[in-house]
Amino acid sequence: MIPHKFLCLLLIGFAWQAAQAAPLYKWRDSAGRITYSSLPPPPGFKAEQLKDASQPDAEAIRQAEVRAKKAQELAREMEATRRAQEAEDARRRALQPPAPIVIEKPVYVPQPIYYPPVRHPPRRHPPARPRDRPSHDRSR
Numbered sequence: 001m002i003p004h005k006f007l008c009l010l011l012i013g014f015a016w017q018a019a020q021a022a023p024l025y026k027w028r029d030s031a032g033r034i035t036y037s038s039l040p041p042p043p044g045f046k047a048e049q050l051k052d053a054s055q056p057d058a059e060a061i062r063q064a065e066v067r068a069k070k071a072q073e074l075a076r077e078m079e080a081t082r083r084a085q086e087a088e089d090a091r092r093r094a095l096q097p098p099a100p101i102v103i104e105k106p107v108y109v110p111q112p113i114y115y116p117p118v119r120h121p122p123r124r125h126p127p128a129r130p131r132d133r134p135s136h137d138r139s140r
Contacts, residue, residue, distance in 0.1 A: 024050040 022038040027047040029035055041047040056064070 023052075026050055 025037050025040055025047045026049075027035055027041040027045045029045065035041070036050075
């Protein structure tokens with residue numbers, strides 16, 4: 001933080017510089033450019049010495065304060081209008097259905113593989129074999 005003594009000296013220095021400022025000169029050079037300087041122009045150029053700005057009178061100060069108050073009121077009105085508009089826009093957005101989600105690149109989702117049932121042909125039983133029966137030997 002700047003010490004108070006240093007700050008006071010700095011402000012006094014700026015005020016002193018403004019109070020002791022050299023007069024300003026305005027002239028047009030040979031190229032047609034307007035030049036402002038604290039030094040007088042070279043010989044042969046017609047210069048106009050600019051006057052220091054004088055302190056405004058009480059009426060000018062009052063008029064400036066009135067203009068400042070009007071500007072502040074206008075700024076407050078504009079801010080209130082902007083906030084009301086933003087609130088209305090937010091209300092309208094809340095009433096709108098959400099935008100659909102668009103997927104630009106298809107997403108692969110694995111699906112279960114369907115295997116149709118296998119139909120086996122009906123079983124054919126082998127031809128019946130004769131059962132082992134006791135043989136009747138008639139030759140006996």
